[in-house]
Amino acid sequence: MRYRVVVIGAGFAGIGMAIALKQAGIDDFVVLDRADDLGGTWRDNSYPDLTCDIPSQLYSFSFRPWRWSRRFPARDEILAYLHALIAEHGLDPHLRFGRAVAAAEFDERRAVWNLTLDDGDTLQATALVCAVGQLGRPALPDIPGRDRFGAIRALRAERLAWLDVRPEVQEAFNSWVASASRTSVWESGCHSWYTTASGRNTNNWPDHTFLYRYRVRHFDLAAYRVRPRQPAAAGASAA
Ligand SMILES: Cc1cc2nc3c(=O)[nH]c(=O)nc-3n(C[C@H](O)[C@H](O)[C@H](O)COP(=O)(O)OP(=O)(O)OC[C@H]3O[C@@H](n4cnc5c(N)ncnc54)[C@H](O)[C@@H]3O)c2cc1C
Numbered sequence: 001m002r003y004r005v006v007v008i009g010a011g012f013a014g015i016g017m018a019i020a021l022k023q024a025g026i027d028d029f030v031v032l033d034r035a036d037d038l039g040g041t042w043r044d045n046s047y048p049d050l051t052c053d054i055p056s057q058l059y060s061f062s063f064r065p066w067r068w069s070r071r072f073p074a075r076d077e078i079l080a081y082l083h084a085l086i087a088e089h090g091l092d093p094h095l096r097f098g099r100a101v102a103a104a105e106f107d108e109r110r111a112v113w114n115l116t117l118d119d120g121d122t123l124q125a126t127a128l129v130c131a132v133g134q135l136g137r138p139a140l141p142d143i144p145g146r147d148r149f150g151a152i153r154a155l156r157a158e159r160l161a162w163l164d165v166r167p168e169v170q171e172a173f174n175s176w177v178a179s180a181s182r183t184s185v186w187e188s189g190c191h192s193w194y195t196t197a198s199g200r201n202t203n204n205w206p207d208h209t210f211l212y213r214y215r216v217r218h219f220d221l222a223a224y225r226v227r228p229r230q231p232a233a234a235g236a237s238a239a
Helices: 014-021 077-089 149-155 167-180 211-219
Strands: 002-006 027-032 093-096 099-107 112-117 122-130 162-163 224-228
Touching: 002 014, 002 112, 014 027, 014 077, 099 122, 149 162, 162 167
Parallel strands: 002 027, 002 122, 027 093
Antiparallel strands: 099 112, 112 122, 162 224
């Protein structure tokens, strides 16, 4: 199959490109994505309270402002925005999911891109747009002993998508820090630059280093809320 344009990736970049092609009057194109839905980053990540860290007015296309419910919108709202764009611009017929591009080679003599998908299928394109993102493959730092770390072991053994400290556990910890800090050198006299304007210690460990060492080495899964991993989508790679 030959197309005028093939776009790889149905995240913000790929969708923006697809809209631009439509606006330029080009209809002979497809957007390929290895996953089973659009959204890229915002599809793949679902950890609790995932929100955009820049103001929503800036995290939207200039040609399509959106009525965001808050300044830093949540993941679901961003995904809804992308789905709305697909509907508004009639992009559905151009999207192909479960299509992972394994190789792309430019044939200079024929001036055509030859694409090979991971299932062996092939496609040709006059123009190729690579919108594959850069944060789709989590990179774990290569720290010695990494695989013995309790949280990483739990993620693998329990097949978890994420884990996050339970709010009540966090609150209990914060209260303990506040009460233990009261007798520490940072809070026992004149105002210290280690504390906030309201006198709260947010920086210093208020106990022995032995306890600190124990606390950071000891992992208790019961202190976390978790979500099991979903089965991998067809065509999705190990990203
Ligand atoms: C957890 C997280 C939070 C973030 N939060 C923010 C934020 O708050 N503010 C901000 O500005 N940015 C944030 N980013 C950055 C975010 O990635 C970009 O803002 C933007 O969404 C990237 O869009 P993209 O289309 O370039 O790439 P992506 O969203 O990564 O989309 C790329 C798409 O290409 C597909 N793909 C990749 N390789 C292939 C292949 N070989 N074949 C077929 N399909 C393929 C992928 O499946 C994916 O759907 C965050 C990133 C992460 C990971």
